[in-house]
Amino acid sequence: MKASEGNYLIIAGHRRCGTTYLHDMFNAVEGISVLKKKEDQRLLDRNYLQSADIDSLATVVPSKLTVIVHPQLVLNPECAEILVKSCEPVVVVFLRRDPYERAKSEFRMLCSISPGASTSISIVNSLAIEAIEHSCYEKLEYTVEHRCSNAKFLRIPYKLALEEPLRLLEIAGVHFSPYLDSFDQVLRNSSHLDRNLSDCRYPLRSGLVTEFARKVYSGMIDSSLRGYKLAKLLKRSTPGRIILAQLHDKEINFDEVFDEFWSERMND
DSSP states (O other): OBOOSSEEEEEEEOTTSSHHHHHHHHHTSTTEEEBSSTTOGGGGOHHHHHHOBGGGGBSSSSOSEEEEEOGGGGGOHHHHHHHHHHSSSEEEEEEEOOHHHHHHHHHHHHHHHSTTTTTOHHHHHHHHHHHHHTTOHHHHHHHHHHHOTTSEEEEEEHHHHHHOHHHHHHHTTOOOGGGHHHHHHHHHTOOOOOGGGOOOOOOBOOSHHHHHHHHHHHHHHHHOHHHHHHHHHHHHSHHHHHHHHHHBOTTOOOHHHHHHHHHHHHHO
């Protein structure tokens, strides 16, 4: 992977720690480059990364500051290593949240996008285990840090990053004064929407209609930048919200299952 000159800030973890909010925030600030597609899955493809040009994935070229937000990089250390080596100077940030809260939020999210979660307890169990494993911060972060010796690493509370995004740049050692005016305007015109605190995620229903809708949405997301933007727009529209409500079972709550697995982990 080749990258142009400039400073790079990579938010490599963790899921359910406000990364979507931060991506949208930095994307709205004039002069800061971000990924055209947040969590671009090509960054998790080693073969792609070996020959890719980071500029082709970014919104502003050239840019003095590129912020790459991809919380799954902490789960893919080999890909993180390739990306980090191509982006110098680079600061890698891990956003941290209370492990229990983060894992439970991811568990609910996984149940809401996984076919069969509403009818298969084995699927629900596996999702609970997966989410809990992703809250093993030290283990996951150490693996990435060990492979990426050329980077500076920071661990920052996710609430601090969301409430003071400029503070995030300051801690990372980025000269942020060129972005002050733009940041002030963006913050005045936006509300602090931390979607991670939402309790509105419910298990995905089983059935042909659900599977069809899921495949159409996923296909649009992966097809092109235009398809990605259209899929996100449809999801947030009123018809999209109505359809989503029909695809999820609000009568089912698997929080007790998650809490049981969490308690077992604490007792190990």
